[in-house]
Amino acid sequence: MTSLSTTMAGHHTHCDDVFARAEAAAERADWPACEQAARQFRAAVLAHFTTEEEAIFPAFEAATGMTEGPTRVMRGEHVQMRELMSLLVEAAAAADGDGFSDAAETLLLLMQQHNMKEENILYPMCDQTVAGDPAVCRAVADLVEEGPHD
Amino acid sequence: MMQAMSFEQAPPPSVPLRFFLTAPLFLLLAGALLLVDGEVVMASRWTPAALALTHLMTAGFMLQVMLGALFQLMPVAAGANLWRPRLLALPVHVGAVLGALLLAVGFHHQLAWAYQAAVLALGAGVMVFVVAALVALWRSPATSPSMTALRIALPAFLLTVVAGGGMALARAGTADGQWLTLTSTHVALGLAGWGTILVAATGYLVVPMFQLTPAYPGWFVRRFAGAVALAIAFGAIVARAVAWIPLLGLIALFAGVTLDRQRRRRRAKVDATFRFWRLGMICVLLACGAALLAIFDVGGNAMPIAAGVLAILGGFVSVIVGMLYKIVPFILWLYLQPRVQGVPPMTRMLNERWLRWHEGVHGATIMVAVLATVWWPMVYPAGGLLMAGAGLLGAQLWRVVQRARAALKKAQPS
Numbered sequence: 001m002t003s004l005s006t007t008m009a010g011h012h013t014h015c016d017d018v019f020a021r022a023e024a025a026a027e028r029a030d031w032p033a034c035e036q037a038a039r040q041f042r043a044a045v046l047a048h049f050t051t052e053e054e055a056i057f058p059a060f061e062a063a064t065g066m067t068e069g070p071t072r073v074m075r076g077e078h079v080q081m082r083e084l085m086s087l088l089v090e091a092a093a094a095a096d097g098d099g100f101s102d103a104a105e106t107l108l109l110l111m112q113q114h115n116m117k118e119e120n121i122l123y124p125m126c127d128q129t130v131a132g133d134p135a136v137c138r139a140v141a142d143l144v145e146e147g148p149h150d
Numbered sequence: 151m152m153q154a155m156s157f158e159q160a161p162p163p164s165v166p167l168r169f170f171l172t173a174p175l176f177l178l179l180a181g182a183l184l185l186v187d188g189e190v191v192m193a194s195r196w197t198p199a200a201l202a203l204t205h206l207m208t209a210g211f212m213l214q215v216m217l218g219a220l221f222q223l224m225p226v227a228a229g230a231n232l233w234r235p236r237l238l239a240l241p242v243h244v245g246a247v248l249g250a251l252l253l254a255v256g257f258h259h260q261l262a263w264a265y266q267a268a269v270l271a272l273g274a275g276v277m278v279f280v281v282a283a284l285v286a287l288w289r290s291p292a293t294s295p296s297m298t299a300l301r302i303a304l305p306a307f308l309l310t311v312v313a314g315g316g317m318a319l320a321r322a323g324t325a326d327g328q329w330l331t332l333t334s335t336h337v338a339l340g341l342a343g344w345g346t347i348l349v350a351a352t353g354y355l356v357v358p359m360f361q362l363t364p365a366y367p368g369w370f371v372r373r374f375a376g377a378v379a380l381a382i383a384f385g386a387i388v389a390r391a392v393a394w395i396p397l398l399g400l401i402a403l404f405a406g407v408t409l410d411r412q413r414r415r416r417r418a419k420v421d422a423t424f425r426f427w428r429l430g431m432i433c434v435l436l437a438c439g440a441a442l443l444a445i446f447d448v449g450g451n452a453m454p455i456a457a458g459v460l461a462i463l464g465g466f467v468s469v470i471v472g473m474l475y476k477i478v479p480f481i482l483w484l485y486l487q488p489r490v491q492g493v494p495p496m497t498r499m500l501n502e503r504w505l506r507w508h509e510g511v512h513g514a515t516i517m518v519a520v521l522a523t524v525w526w527p528m529v530y531p532a533g534g535l536l537m538a539g540a541g542l543l544g545a546q547l548w549r550v551v552q553r554a555r556a557a558l559k560k561a562q563p564s
Binding site: 016017024028076080101102104105106108109110112113116117120 | 360
């Protein structure tokens with residue numbers, strides 16, 4: 001059986017791929033393609049956040065009693081990424097190359113270090129504590145099934 | 151175990167920044183030394199001036215950035231929280247700065263007291279850091295390849311300093327002359343056991359992260375640090391020049407795998423950090439080739455110096471500079487974002503024109519410094535260019551910090 005870690009990390013990679021597509025389109029100044037990819041990227045990341053914030057994190061917090069620990073930091077970073085993703089989509093829609101690149105650079109680093117923390121620390125802890133929870137399993141499965149169509 | 155986990159313990163920005171902002175001063179001094187004593191530096195790697203220069207680059211510039219980076223990296227990448235980082239950073243920083251300066255003075259003027267004071271300052275600073283870092287690593291539940299690599303790199307760092315300290319005291323006349331037979335082992339421990347493994351541990355994290363490349367292959371990350379440790383032990387025990395060839399092979403392999411990762415990047419956009427890393431890895435491959443030739447006595451006195459220039463200036467300095475341009479704005483952005491409305495994007499904190507200049511100046515410095523190993527008068531342009539590069543790096547980092555301070559001040563009117 002695939003672990004929660006593997007599935008969620010795989011979805012990070014999926015989001016990265018869509019991000020790379022948006023950035024490649026911006027480099028070619030193909031703004032319609034860039035906007036489309038940026039919107040797809042945001043939708044994929046938001047779906048990922050929803051799975052974490054509504055299923056995985058609450059289950060983890062209930063199982064461990066840690067409500068002020070890693071999940072709080074992750075939620076905070078989600079807020080920062082939501083803001084940057086809005087700037088990214090706005091810049092793509094406005095064909096604003098500099099604005100896109102500003103948002104993309106910061107967002108990419110923030111997102112990558114966020115993913116690193118989840119993949120190295122939080123997901124392995126979730127594997128040990130909540131991977132058997134039926135609600136968590138369902139939410140993770142739904143995320144991956146929806147992934148390619150977002 | 152779980153209670154120990156927290157992601158919030160990234161240190162305040164002042165902790166890594168005090169190291170990062172000091173580092174360019176050592177490059178500046180190294181450039182000045184080339185201008186003053188260049189002919190002697192290029193005569194042999196064993197001249198007092200050459201040893202002083204080498205240690206300004208390694209124990210000075212490189213060590214500053216490595217320490218600052220570990221203060222930042224260990225908690226963020228692995229939940230390995232250093233104990234009271236702000237308090238800890240002070241003795242580590244002061245010890246490392248004073249130690250490196252005194253060491254350069256000791257070498258250059260052959261002063262016993264300077265060697266002794268350098269061993270004391272550097273030894274104390276390093277000891278405090280290594281003990282704190284090993285405790286943090288030991289308590290961290292993370293088992294990523296980067297953490298495994300750090301668990302090997304830190305003891306190698308300690309051994310580098312112990313061997314170096316013994317040699318410095320032998321030069322000062324206060325320790326047995328036998329210590330001086332450890333030179334090759336000291337170089338291998340410092341540049342490979344500590345330096346290369348630390349770059350690898352960082353590379354496993356940041357190379358895929360910055361350019362969306364595939365991860366380093368599992369077979370590589372599982373074995374690389376351990377294999378380097380074995381190759382150093384082999385070279386040290388066999389005690390013949392050819393016994394270092396397996397180590398050179400491993401270092402070249404790391405550079406090759408990194409270049410291959412970069413080639414397979416998914417980002418269409420390349421930036422200065424990417425180019426500095428690529429240049430660094432190409433220089434590492436050339437350095438391994440030059441070191442191999444030096445082992446077979448090809449190229450006389452010039453070849454070991456060329457290998458050193460390519461490894462230290464071409465390899466380490468390139469990678470470090472590339473990282474600083476990415477990490478310093480990001481650390482400050484992360485700090486400002488929750489505190490300030492409308493934080494400037496991290497890309498805008500850097501002066502793009504200075505960055506371009508520095509790329510050109512740095513590439514030229516490496517080329518001219520390699521040329522100087524065969525025709526010494528080139529040390530003058532090499533020294534000038536090194537100082538110019540140090541100035542551009544220092545000014546850029548200072549500018550980023552000033553911008554962050556200004557943004558913070560605007561948000562919190564007193």
